[in-house]
Amino acid sequence: MSRIELDGVRVAVTLEDQPDRQVLKGVTAVLTEQRVAVIGANGSGKSTLLRLLNGLVAPTDGTVTVDELDTVRDGRTVRQRVGFVFTDPLSQLVMPTGREDVELSLRRRHRNRADRVAAAQAVLDRFALGPLADQSVYELSGGERQLMALAAVLAADPDVLVLDEPSTLLDLRNRELLRRTLAGLPQQVVYSTHDLELALDAERALVVDDGAIAFDGAPAEAVDFYRALCAAPSEAT
Numbered sequence: 001m002s003r004i005e006l007d008g009v010r011v012a013v014t015l016e017d018q019p020d021r022q023v024l025k026g027v028t029a030v031l032t033e034q035r036v037a038v039i040g041a042n043g044s045g046k047s048t049l050l051r052l053l054n055g056l057v058a059p060t061d062g063t064v065t066v067d068e069l070d071t072v073r074d075g076r077t078v079r080q081r082v083g084f085v086f087t088d089p090l091s092q093l094v095m096p097t098g099r100e101d102v103e104l105s106l107r108r109r110h111r112n113r114a115d116r117v118a119a120a121q122a123v124l125d126r127f128a129l130g131p132l133a134d135q136s137v138y139e140l141s142g143g144e145r146q147l148m149a150l151a152a153v154l155a156a157d158p159d160v161l162v163l164d165e166p167s168t169l170l171d172l173r174n175r176e177l178l179r180r181t182l183a184g185l186p187q188q189v190v191y192s193t194h195d196l197e198l199a200l201d202a203e204r205a206l207v208v209d210d211g212a213i214a215f216d217g218a219p220a221e222a223v224d225f226y227r228a229l230c231a232a233p234s235e236a237t
């Protein structure tokens, strides 16, 4: 399993009315479990936390390492090892069709075209996406695109898979397919989700609240903590 370390990570952004808006306020955690879920309210900082893991977001202060590789200094290598599945599949699917996208992901593993084509077909079959593989990605439904984006990232066989709200667009059957797929993956998987059932599948769950890790532990307790947090009157009211 990989070892992900966040050490004193602060992420600040500059907004017109807030020159030093704190999106993450000093996050420290070592993630070694195979499946880690990140839950929390809208805007709490979950996506930002996940984006740190493959260098899509750089810490303003502190460091993030994956197997001792620094996500900023060794960003290119980290991105080869850490696959990232975006919430919006269209920010990810860069080729006209799903098959081409999956084949693109496989170019590093299979230099030979025939091997690449066969491997792409195997990945597409795993998600029952073969019949949709040659359609324009713009003609696919949101859920089909989401599965296609996951297939394309998995094709590259990353050591760590990071998924930002992977089940948002999926119907019940495809959500179950996603759950089975994540449960069966040999690599480390870190995902954010508003789907609390999906969160319960993890071995460890982080609850993010207002840019900080408010709870870190067993998923069932994390879900209880999050429910209590949501039930508590907000400070703003």
Ligand SMILES: Nc1ncnc2c1ncn2[C@@H]1O[C@H](COP(=O)(O)OP(=O)(O)OP(=O)(O)O)[C@@H](O)[C@H]1O
Pocket (backbone or CB within 6 Å): 013, 014, 015, 023, 040, 041, 042, 043, 044, 045, 046, 047, 048, 049
């Ligand atoms: N680059 C940025 N510039 C300005 N604000 C940002 C930036 N990145 C994140 N934020 C703000 O930081 C907060 C946390 O954003 P983030 O996307 O991490 O939240 P989230 O927990 O994933 O939310 P959701 O559940 O709605 O997807 C939000 O208020 C967001 O608007």
